[in-house]
Amino acid sequence: MNQSFTHAPVLEKEVMQLLAPMSDETLLDVTLGLGGHAKRFLEMTAPNGKLFALDADSKNLEQAHEVLLDFDNRMELRHLNFGQITDLEFPPLDILFADLGLSSPHLDDPERGFSFRTDAPLDMRFDRTSGITASQLIKTSDEDALTKIFRGFGELYPQAKRLAKTLAGSDVLTTFHLKAIVEQTFGFKAKSLMPQVFQALRIAVNDELRSLQELLRVGPTLLAIGGRMGVISFHSLEDRMVKHTFRSLTTPVKDDITGKVAIAAPFELLTHKSVMPSDEEIERNPRARSAKFRVIRKVS
Ligand SMILES: C[S@@+](CC[C@H](N)C(=O)[O-])C[C@H]1O[C@@H](n2cnc3c(N)ncnc32)[C@H](O)[C@@H]1O
Structure with missing residues (x-):
């Protein structure tokens, strides 16, 4: 091992x-x-x-x-x-x-896409044999659905809607691409919000x-x-x-x-x-x- x-x-x-x-x-x-x-x-x-x-x-x-x-x-x-x-x-x-x-x-393996510390395909599935990836979730969700995810699972209250609006329906293929969008959207506050953004998507992707x-x-x-x-x-x-x-x-x-x-x-x-x-x-x-x-x- x-x-x-x-x-x-x-x-x-x-x-x-x-x-x-x-x-x-x-x-x-x-x-x-x-x-x-x-x-x-x-x-x-x-x-x-x-x-x-x-x-x-x-x-x-x-x-x-x-x-x-x-x-x-x-x-x-x-x-x-x-x-x-x-x-x-x-x-x-x-x-x-x-x-x-x-x-x-999950966090240490750079291929899994759970961590904003390493660049990887934005996957986040525990079970890679079924379901949709975080990237596909963003691509196929509308603004309301993503707002609910960021509020409900990430406890991002004031920021959820803004981030959802930026992301909804877009192609975000990698962890670093998502990280860059969060940074562009929230500037110096992005660093403290990043764990909540990633956590919210993970919980949604896996329907936890x-x-x-x-x-x-x-x-x-x-x-x-x-x-x-x-x-x-x-x-x-x-x-x-x-x-x-x-x-x-x-x-x-x-x-x-x-x-x-x-x-x-x-x-x-x-x-x-x-x-x-x-x-x-x-x-x-x-x-x-x-x-x-x-x-x-x-x-x-
Ligand atoms: C915190 S770790 C468990 C660590 C374990 N207790 C140990 O000592 O090694 C959580 C594990 O649960 C799995 N997991 C999370 N949600 C699950 C679910 N709904 N059904 C089955 N496994 C799940 C994850 O893939 C991960 O391997």
Whole structure:
């Protein structure tokens, strides 16, 4: 494996403490990435624990497979977007884990077009076998659609419309071409806006919020009694979706008149506030800085 692609799994200690994998448990990691968390899961569920894992990116799956070769007889890897989780069948799960968004190679690999730091075709797809690239999205979107993307996914409120107007329907073939347009449009402010512009397009290209919605709808139903579901998110919209879903699954139904619990909640919250990386982790791995981790457990 290319050593520049090795990386520290985000919130590793906290994930292992809260999800607490035990011998022989069954797990599903829907964002395998380079297998960092998965390797720890497999170690902690020895000798007979079973890992199912998905990734939308076939290159990451291949690399993770190499990292996890020692556990080959205890894992099943699939090239699939977790937005299609209903297409698969699993035994009742003890752990379901998601570590959303990009992996390090997406940013480090100059061919993928996720980073404004290297010139590359403006692609941004996790799965390069399907869907449209960021370049095609810009070419085929009108001003309103792009404004929504920059506002909704990039939180670019005053700037979204102006940028959308400049870009809509145009041919922007490379990351540096997009970067130059953002610079021409916003002058000295461009540098601070660049991450949001790229993030917004990436989320739109990969339809990330719709996949997450599906995962949050189906994931909890796949858990065994006692099973834990944990999600690490890096974007406030994603965290809000996780927080609201987990809150509604862990809120009992109360009797309108007596105020007593009429139907107990089927899940309990293991993280009352989101868990965030320590200063020390952020210093070691600046990409972890916006991570938020939330966990529920199925009780009935
Ligand atoms: C942050 S990385 C995961 C890192 C992993 N936990 C590790 O320790 O190596 C996120 C991974 O999820 C994948 N991914 C993102 N969205 C996905 C989706 N909707 N379905 C499947 N995989 C997805 C990306 O391709 C990437 O490899």
